[in-house]
Amino acid sequence: MNDRLQAHWQTVYSTKAATSVSWYQPEPTVSLALIAACDTHRDTPRSAAIIDIGGGASVLVDRLIDAGYRDLHVLDIADAGLAVTRARLGLQADAVEWIIADITTWQPPAARFDIWHDRAVLHFLTIPAQRAAYFGALRSALRPxxxxxxxxxxxxxxxxxxxxxxxxxxAPDFAEALGPDFTLSEERRDTHHTPGSAVQQFQWVRLQYQP
Ligand SMILES: C[S@@+](CC[C@H](N)C(=O)[O-])C[C@H]1O[C@@H](n2cnc3c(N)ncnc32)[C@H](O)[C@@H]1O
Structure with a gap:
């Protein structure tokens, strides 16, 4: 665990309203569309195991519960961010696994997840060794x-x-970073409007792991 990084994010979530941070979005529209597009070959689409990396105070897990998903996991380096989400969910929070971990040192259960979702976490990893650790965890955690x-x-x-x-x-940067075991299924660009009315361009990809 990177203590300075964890302290940074703990401070953010302890001192700012979750609805005021620049990455806040009231509806995770693109995420939900990309998740719905995944054919995970489970008995029912809603039994897919989904992990949200760096989920923080995002309402994605709320919307997934509402949509009927039942195998949900949210990981974040900052307990304070997850605490916001747990408080919002109330009793429904008990149905979710909450993981406090640094994604660059986390040891995931092998081949446990059908869908790995990350909005605005990977982009903080500016050092090659951090990205290698992230992609190692991703490969280990995802089912073929x-x-x-x-x-x-x-x-x-x-x-x-x-x-x-x-x-x-x-889009090609993600595919290049992940290598030939990942096939690009879909890419999207999205314009995010921050609570402060700034505009941020996002690049999204949906890749299938076929080792
Ligand atoms: C920009 S916020 C995005 C939050 C959320 N994904 C969303 O879309 O609202 C980045 C999140 O990643 C978490 N985070 C940053 N670095 C992390 C790391 N190394 N491991 C796990 N979580 C991390 C932060 O605590 C924060 O919740």
Whole structure:
């Protein structure tokens, strides 16, 4: 665990309203569409095991519960972000696994998840060794045939997020970083409007893991 990084995010979630941070979105429209598009070959689509990496205070898990998904996991380095979501969900929070971990050191259960979702977390990993650790965890955690849904600032997006430098991505950058075991199923660009009315360009990809 990177203590300084964890302290940064704990402070963010302890001092700012979840609805005021630049990445806040009232509806995770693109994420939900990309998740719905995944054919995970489970008995029912809603039995897919989904993990939201760096979920923080995002309402994605709320919407997935409402949609009937039952095998849900949210990981974040900052307990304070997850606490916001748990409080919002009330008793429904008991149906979700909450994981406090740094994604660059987390040891995931092998082949456990059908869908790995990440909005605006990977782009903070600006050091090659951090990205290698992230992609190692992703490969280990995903079932063969599972999907990685990744959203990061696009090449014409901001150079910083939450006061931290970011690495920006276009669709081919994700595919190149992940290598030939991942097939690009879909890509999208999205314009995010922050609560402060700034505009941020995101690049999204949906890739299938076929080792
Ligand atoms: C920009 S916010 C995005 C939050 C959420 N995905 C959303 O779309 O609302 C980045 C999130 O990633 C978490 N985070 C940052 N670095 C992390 C790391 N190394 N491991 C796990 N979580 C991390 C932060 O605590 C924060 O909740």
């Amino acid at each position: 045939g599972g999907f990685a849904i990744l959203g990061a600032f696009a090449s014409d997006g901001p150079q910083n997020c939450s006061g931290l430098p970011v690495q920006r991505y276009d």
